[in-house]
Amino acid sequence: MSILNINKIEKGVKGIEKAAIMMLSMPEEVASxxxxxxxxxxxxxxxxxxxxxxxxxxxxxxxxxxxxVKELSSTGSLIGTLESxxxxxxxxxxxxxxxxxxxxxxxPAGRTLWEKLNNVNEELLASFLKNEYPQTVALVLSKIKxxxxxxxLSLLPESFSIEVVMRMxxxxxxxxxxxxxxxxxxxxxxxxxxxxxxxxxxxxxxAEIFNNFDRSNEVKFLKLLEEKSTESAEAVRSLMFTFDDxxxxxxxxxxxxxxxxxxxxxVMALKGSSTIVKDLFFNNMSERAAKLMEEDIKQLGMVRxxxxxxxxxxxxxxxxxxxxxxxxxxxxxxxxxxxxI
Numbered sequence: 001m002s003i004l005n006i007n008k009i010e011k012g013v014k015g016i017e018k019a020a021i022m023m024l025s026m027p028e029e030v031a032s033x034x035x036x037x038x039x040x041x042x043x044x045x046x047x048x049x050x051x052x053x054x055x056x057x058x059x060x061x062x063x064x065x066x067x068x069v070k071e072l073s074s075t076g077s078l079i080g081t082l083e084s085x086x087x088x089x090x091x092x093x094x095x096x097x098x099x100x101x102x103x104x105x106x107x108p109a110g111r112t113l114w115e116k117l118n119n120v121n122e123e124l125l126a127s128f129l130k131n132e133y134p135q136t137v138a139l140v141l142s143k144i145k146x147x148x149x150x151x152x153l154s155l156l157p158e159s160f161s162i163e164v165v166m167r168m169x170x171x172x173x174x175x176x177x178x179x180x181x182x183x184x185x186x187x188x189x190x191x192x193x194x195x196x197x198x199x200x201x202x203x204x205x206x207a208e209i210f211n212n213f214d215r216s217n218e219v220k221f222l223k224l225l226e227e228k229s230t231e232s233a234e235a236v237r238s239l240m241f242t243f244d245d246x247x248x249x250x251x252x253x254x255x256x257x258x259x260x261x262x263x264x265x266x267v268m269a270l271k272g273s274s275t276i277v278k279d280l281f282f283n284n285m286s287e288r289a290a291k292l293m294e295e296d297i298k299q300l301g302m303v304r305x306x307x308x309x310x311x312x313x314x315x316x317x318x319x320x321x322x323x324x325x326x327x328x329x330x331x332x333x334x335x336x337x338x339x340x341i
Contacts, residue, residue, distance in 0.1 A: 013060065020049040021056055021064045113183055114143045116191065122148060126155035128190050134160065138167035139174060139182055203232070207239035211316075241330065243269060243312035246319060247276050253328035254284040261318050265311040267296045272308035 013021075023031050023046065035043060117125065117140070129137045129152065137156075141149040141164065153161045210218055226233035249257065258266070258281065270278050270293070282290040322328045 013064075016045060016049050017053065018064050018068075019046055020053050021061055022068065024050055024053065024056075025061055025065070113186060113191070117143075117186070118145050118148050122151040123155060125190075126152045130156055130160060134163040134167050136182055136185075137164045138171055139179075140186070142168055142171060203235045204239055207236045210236060211240050211242075212313075241316060241320065243316055244274055244277055245330070246315070247274070247280055249280070249319075249328065249330060251284050253322075253330070254280055256322060256328050257315070257319055258284060260322060261315050263293075265314045267293060267300065268303065268308055268311035269315045271297050271300055271303055272305070272312065 023034065026034070038046065129140060132140075141152065153164065156164065210221060213221065222233055222237060225236065246254070246257070266281070270281060282294070285293065319328065319330055323330045
């Protein structure tokens with residue numbers, strides 16, 4: 001909502017004049033923040049009004065603020081939604097301008113088009129760019145992060161990608177109208193379609209949920225899913241990560257994991273693990289530490305399956321966190337394991 005849209009509070013005082021009164025009454029730091037939220041035309045109009053305002057009576061200043069507060073308080077509670085924001089924008093701007101603003105809001109994270117492109121999956125972006133002119137692709141890759149550009153280049157056809165590189169090497173300053181044309185193409189033909197068509201991999205989503213089940217529910221739901229669709233069950237199972245999948249970690253990864261987990265939970269987790277996983281952990285400890293842990297496991301005696309599952313889930317969570325930080329590399333696998341230990 002623009003400050004220029006305040007309604008008249010008394011005869012002879014226009015909305016723009018009331019906005020000027022309020023701006024002049026504010027502390028300078030507050031007024032500067034308000035200015036930063038206005039567009040160029042609003043700033044120009046408001047500034048000219050402030051310059052020509054002259055002397056304003058104290059009761060006019062007071063009534064201006066009272067009316068402003070009254071207008072705000074009369075709205076009651078507010079709920080901000082995409083729909084309500086879009087309605088307001090459509091009244092303040094042309095349909096094209098409003099749509100551009102909403103596209104920026106709806107799209108991937110980032111304030112500008114180029115920031116948003118940095119958050120778009122490189123395979124999707126490469127798939128779109130391979131059908132564009134090399135000069136256009138060169139311009140796009142020069143505007144986004146070099147790491148993202150490198151990944152995209154590696155996904156483009158070899159002959160096409162080297163042509164793009166050559167265009168980048170010869171690139172000079174780009175005319176404003178050409179830049180605007182490229183940006184409009186990306187918005188209208190790529191970003192808008194991406195926003196409307198983007199969809200999270202549903203099998204990955206279900207696999208993440210199943211990963212958070214306890215063992216009994218995991219087995220139950222996978223069985224139920226398999227009865228409905230064997231293909232879907234296999235897809236979900238292949239995306240899940242369990243404690244036994246830690247056998248896919250290399251020695252360096254296991255050593256990092258050992259240093260980051262609760263040793264008491266690791267003892268409990270290994271109590272119900274496969275021999276392969278046990279040996280993998282023991283072989284990546286000092287001989288003394290491995291013997292002590294083996295003794296601790298034996299001393300546990302009979303334990304509840306649920307306690308073992310909880311401990312294993314805790315270790316898996318740590319492994320996933322380390323993987324998300326690119327500290328270790330894990331790969332998914334699936335081994336139903338034994339129900340009894």
